[in-house]
Every structure is written in structure tokens, then in C-alpha cells.
Amino acid sequence: RPRIIAVANQKGGVGKTTTAINLGTALAAAGRPVLLLDLDPQGNASTGLGIPLAERAPGSYGLLQGAPLATARRQTTVPGLSAVPATRDLAGAEIELSQAPRPQHCLREALAPALADESTLSHVLIDCPPSLGMLTVNALVAADSVLVPLQCEFLALEGLSQVLSIVERVRTAFNPALHVQGIVLTMYDKRNNLSVQVRDDVRTHLGDAVYETIIPRNVRVSEAPSYGVPVLLHDFRCPGAQAYAHLAGELLRRERIQ
Amino acid sequence: RPRIIAVANQKGGVGKTTTAINLGTALAAAGRPVLLLDLDPQGNASTGLGIPLAERAPGSYGLLQGAPLATARRQTTVPGLSAVPATRDLAGAEIELSQAPRPQHCLREALAPALADESTLSHVLIDCPPSLGMLTVNALVAADSVLVPLQCEFLALEGLSQVLSIVERVRTAFNPALHVQGIVLTMYDKRNNLSVQVRDDVRTHLGDAVYETIIPRNVRVSEAPSYGVPVLLHDFRCPGAQAYAHLAGELLRRERIQ
Ligand SMILES: Nc1ncnc2c1ncn2[C@@H]1O[C@H](COP(=O)(O)OP(=O)(O)OP(=O)(O)O)[C@@H](O)[C@H]1O
Ligand SMILES: Nc1ncnc2c1ncn2[C@@H]1O[C@H](COP(=O)(O)OP(=O)(O)OP(=O)(O)O)[C@@H](O)[C@H]1O
Numbered sequence: 001r002p003r004i005i006a007v008a009n010q011k012g013g014v015g016k017t018t019t020a021i022n023l024g025t026a027l028a029a030a031g032r033p034v035l036l037l038d039l040d041p042q043g044n045a046s047t048g049l050g051i052p053l054a055e056r057a058p059g060s061y062g063l064l065q066g067a068p069l070a071t072a073r074r075q076t077t078v079p080g081l082s083a084v085p086a087t088r089d090l091a092g093a094e095i096e097l098s099q100a101p102r103p104q105h106c107l108r109e110a111l112a113p114a115l116a117d118e119s120t121l122s123h124v125l126i127d128c129p130p131s132l133g134m135l136t137v138n139a140l141v142a143a144d145s146v147l148v149p150l151q152c153e154f155l156a157l158e159g160l161s162q163v164l165s166i167v168e169r170v171r172t173a174f175n176p177a178l179h180v181q182g183i184v185l186t187m188y189d190k191r192n193n194l195s196v197q198v199r200d201d202v203r204t205h206l207g208d209a210v211y212e213t214i215i216p217r218n219v220r221v222s223e224a225p226s227y228g229v230p231v232l233l234h235d236f237r238c239p240g241a242q243a244y245a246h247l248a249g250e251l252l253r254r255e256r257i258q
Numbered sequence: 259r260p261r262i263i264a265v266a267n268q269k270g271g272v273g274k275t276t277t278a279i280n281l282g283t284a285l286a287a288a289g290r291p292v293l294l295l296d297l298d299p300q301g302n303a304s305t306g307l308g309i310p311l312a313e314r315a316p317g318s319y320g321l322l323q324g325a326p327l328a329t330a331r332r333q334t335t336v337p338g339l340s341a342v343p344a345t346r347d348l349a350g351a352e353i354e355l356s357q358a359p360r361p362q363h364c365l366r367e368a369l370a371p372a373l374a375d376e377s378t379l380s381h382v383l384i385d386c387p388p389s390l391g392m393l394t395v396n397a398l399v400a401a402d403s404v405l406v407p408l409q410c411e412f413l414a415l416e417g418l419s420q421v422l423s424i425v426e427r428v429r430t431a432f433n434p435a436l437h438v439q440g441i442v443l444t445m446y447d448k449r450n451n452l453s454v455q456v457r458d459d460v461r462t463h464l465g466d467a468v469y470e471t472i473i474p475r476n477v478r479v480s481e482a483p484s485y486g487v488p489v490l491l492h493d494f495r496c497p498g499a500q501a502y503a504h505l506a507g508e509l510l511r512r513e514r515i516q
């Protein structure tokens with residue numbers, strides 16, 4: 001069975017989608033096939049992987065409604081990386097899910113049968129929306145672990161305790177196996193004092209939970225989605241792409257030890 | 259009656275909170291008293307205005323539950339700028355509001371009596387969370403207009419049509435007076451091609467709806483919240499603060515013409 005990792009943080013714009021796309025690509029390049037599940041109605045991961053709008057349905061909304069994984073899954077521009085895209089009707093799922101019999105378990109139950117027969121996939125990455133509502137909770141209940149991208153900014157740091165306390169609540173109430181895979185610092189700028197302070201602060205408080213690999217702020221990273229390809233394909237040698245390649249390596253090392 | 263402006267965009271991290279705080283401060287400095295309503299459970303606007311956690315309740319959640327505005331309102335570090343802070347229980351409001359008799363109108367109905375007697379306030383600014391759920395819809399139903407901060411990035415541009423189409427739906431279904439106050443470009447970096455492309459793209463498609471004032475990326479802006487003060491108080495001469503002062507002037511000019 002593949003390992004399921006939710007990429008989550010309710011703070012907006014911290015690099016969730018960018019991390020899901022590029023970590024997924026780097027894992028696939030390292031020979032570990034990945035399925036990327038876009039659970040954000042914005043559909044940014046679907047765009048960043050070059051999936052045309054017309055090909056996105058049924059998508060993750062369909063999956064939640066019972067569509068088989070095989071009909072929702074799409075190939076991407078990256079060998080070894082497939083995706084379940086997001087469509088706009090996913091925005092209505094927050095309220096609809098809350099009326100289901102076991103609202104928090106819908107995604108877990110939709111994925112379980114499909115992944116049981118899955119012998120090739122190594123990882124499933126779930127890109128979450130910027131909120132702690134029913135979509136993110138569903139991702140946390142379905143996941144084995146959660147990866148928290150943290151932008152090196154003061155306001156992002158403030159929100160870290162909120163996402164960690166939701167993870168704790170989901171673990172106690174719905175998913176005892178859920179653990180924090182780690183915290184990944186993103187958009188780091190070594191010339192900027194605030195960035196350095198945030199890095200030091202988080203390392204002091206959370207120690208080993210913070211990944212060694214730091215993702216630098218790098219304009220090539222933000223250009224890549226406009227070409228519908230991950231930065232690893234857009235410009236493999238740039239600092240952002242190299243950092244995501246290292247991140248995949250560190251993730252695999254940490255999984256071996258855990 | 260004060261003019262009510264919702265600051266909204268479902269894309270995360272585009273500068274909603276930073277714009278609400280600093281536009282509010284600049285309007286207050288120009289002699290126009292402002293009430294800032296923090297409708298985001300993250301509470302970033304409350305932090306950026308230096309309101310201690312212990313003083314935030316009942317907050318906007320209390321207001322939605324019927325607490326009088328006078329008990330929820332707090333003074334801030336800025337003369338002429340008061341705020342209704344956000345508390346974490348606001349996160350539960352999305353689901354609770356959807357069960358109210360007129361779910362979309364709760365905020366409008368909570369504000370109406372309080373603002374009717376209000377003779378000193380010039381503007382109410384509502385800082386919205388990064389979603390198009392019930393909290394943002396409530397803000398759009400309560401508002402006279404909506405200001406959309408737009409980060410100069412490709413993924414942010416992609417989401418613009420989503421927020422504009424929700425505004426259209428709210429206008430037709432619930433609030434015929436609602437109009438787009440304007441689109442404000444944020445975190446603009448003139449050395450970065452992508453920034454310039456996004457600026458040109460948006461101006462071509464939306465013309466006059468795009469404010470002339472552009473907010474540059476400026477590290478002093480992101481430092482200010484860690485001191486609990488707006489950038490206009492943290493470093494008045496920096497490019498970010500000056501841009502927000504110009505933005506307030508442009509807003510007042512546009513309101514006179516409309
Ligand atoms: N390392 C980086 N260097 C430069 N830009 C980056 C980097 N990582 C992400 N970005 C850009 O920053 C913006 C925010 O990133 P992204 O959309 O991945 O964040 P998110 O957390 O998924 O946002 P949301 O909360 O809206 O889902 C995007 O425009 C992205 O291209
Ligand atoms: N002009 C700017 N220059 C530099 N940094 C900025 C600027 N505007 C905002 N920031 C920083 O960018 C980050 C995102 O801004 P902000 O939190 O205001 O966005 P938001 O849209 O309110 O986010 P959310 O979607 O989480 O509510 C913050 O850390 C903020 O300090």
C-alpha cells in the first residue's frame with residue numbers, strides 16, 4: 001500500500017501546491033511512482049501539472065461522490081506522476097460532506113478500495129486548500145502523515161500552532177496513525193533577517209520535526225506553473241528545483257528510519 | 259452610514275490582511291475613521307494591529323451570534339482605527355452559518371443596527387479568509403463593494419475569474435448594490451518579468467478596474483506584523499508604506515467619482 005501524505009497548512013500562499021507538485025515530481029524521478037490528489041477547488045496543482053480544464057472532471061469531487069479512482073486519474077507531463085484533478089464543484093463539498101453519515105471519513109473510504117489493489121504506487125500526495133475545514137480534515141483522516149510547508153514569514157509562523165493542534169485533534173478523534181511527517185521551510189531568503197529569524201525560531205521550538213532541506217525563494221519556481229510543468233522540468237539546475245530534489249531524498253531517508 | 263468594503267480573494271497569501279490593515283491605517287491618517295472587521299479565523303489582522311489574544315473575544319464570532327458591536331470593538335495602536343478581532347471559534351462558523359435561516363445575511367443583519375447609529379465612521383473594511391465559503395459570502399452580502407488584492411504571480415492570476423464570478427453571483431442573488439471597488443496589484447517586483455506580465459495582462463483584460471497604485475514587494479511590510487503595528491507606523495518612508503498611502507488617496511478619489 002502506498003504511503004499517503006497530506007500537504008496542509010491553513011495559512012494561504014505558503015507553498016503547499018508548489019511543494020506537492022515538485023516533491024511528487026522528484027519522488028517520481030527517483031523511481032517512486034506518485035499519485036497527486038488535488039483537493040483544492042482552486043485547482044492550482046491541476047494547472048501546475050498541465051491538465052487542461054476540459055479533462056479535469058470527474059476529479060476529486062467525483063471521487064468523493066463514489067466515482068472509481070481509475071476514471072478520475074489522469075496522466076501528467078511527468079513520467080511516473082499521475083493526478084486526480086480538482087474541479088470548481090469541489091467548492092460545494094465543504095457543506096455537502098458535513099451532511100454525510102461519517103463526514104470526516106469520505107475520502108479515506110473512497111481511496112481505500114482503489115489503493116488496496118495498487119501495487120505500483122509508492123506515495124499519494126494530497127494538496128489541501130488554505131483552510132481547516134472539511135476538505136482538509138478529510139485529507140488528514142485519509143493520510144498516514146502530514147507535511148506542513150511553512151513560509152519564512154512572521155504571519156505564517158503564527159498559524160503553525162493552529163495546524164499542529166488540528167492534526168492532534170484528528171489523530172485523537174479519527175486517525176490514530178496520523179503523525180507529522182515534518183515541517184518544510186519555503187521561500188527562504190538568506191539576505192532577509194526575518195527569514196533567518198523564522199528558521200531559527202522554528203528549529204528551536206520543533207527541533208528534528210523541521211526538515212534540514214530548505215526551499216529558497218527562486219523566481220524560476222513561480223514561473224513554472226505558467227508553462228504547466230514542475231520546476232524540475234522547467235529548469236532542473238535552478239536552486240528551487242535542486243532543493244526539491246534534496247527534499248525527496250530527505251523524505252525517503254526519514255521514512256526508512258521511522 | 260459608513261461605506262463597507264470587503265477585502266477578498268480565495269487565493270491564499272496575496273496580501274488581503276496586509277491591505278486591510280494598511281489601507282485602514284492610511285484612511286484613518288487622512289482623517290477618515292475606520293472599523294476593521296477580522297473575519298478570518300487565523301486572526302492575522304488582529305495580530306497585525308497588536309490586539310492581545312486575551313482581549314479578542316467575543317470578536318467577529320460573537321458579533322455573528324448577536325453580541326452588540328460595542329462589546330466586540332477594540333481600540334488599536336492606530337488613532338482613528340478600531341477593530342473587531344477574530345477568535346479561533348470563528349472556524350466553526352462556516353458550518354454553523356449554513357444552518358441559520360438566512361445563512362448569507364447573518365453579518366449584514368448583525369452590522370445594520372450598530373452602523374445605523376454610527377455617525378463618525380467613514381469606512382468598514384472586512385478582512386476575509388482565503389476561501390469562497392460562508393464567511394466570505396457573508397462579507398460580500400454585507401458590503402457595498404469588494405477590493406481584490408492580486409499578487410503578481412501566475413497562480414494568483416488564474417484565480418481572479420473565480421472571485422469575480424462569486425461577486426457576480428452574490429450581486430444577483432443577495433446584494434444588488436455590490437460592485438467591484440477595484441483590483442490592487444500587490445508584491446510587485448519590477449525586476450521580475452512575471453510581475454510585469456501579470457500587471458500588463460490584468461490591465462489589458464480589466465482596464466480601469468485595476469488601481470493605478472501598485473504595492474511593491476518590500477520586506478519592511480512583512481516585518482511590521484511582528485511588532486503589532488501597520489507598516490505606516492513601522493517605517494512610514496518605506497516604499498510599501500508610501501504605496502498604501504497613495505492607495506487610500508486613490509480609493510477616496512474613485513469613491514467621489516462613483
Ligand atoms: N520557492 C519559491 N520561490 C518563489 N516563489 C514561490 C516559491 N514557492 C511558491 N512560490 C510562489 O508563491 C505563490 C504561492 O505558492 P503556492 O500557490 O504553492 O502556495 P499555496 O500554499 O499552495 O497557496 P494556497 O494557500 O492559495 O493554496 C505561488 O505563486 C508560487 O508560484
Ligand atoms: N508588499 C509586500 N511586500 C512584502 N511582503 C508582503 C507584502 N504584502 C504582504 N506581504 C507578506 O506576504 C505574506 C502574505 O500576506 P497576507 O498575509 O497579507 O496575505 P493574505 O492574502 O491575507 O493571506 P491569507 O490568504 O492567509 O489570509 C505575509 O507574510 C505578509 O507579511
Ligand SMILES: [Mg+2]
Pocket residue numbers: 016017018040044127128129
Ligand atoms: Mg495551493
Ligand SMILES: [Mg+2]
Pocket residue numbers: 274275276298302386387
Ligand atoms: Mg489574511
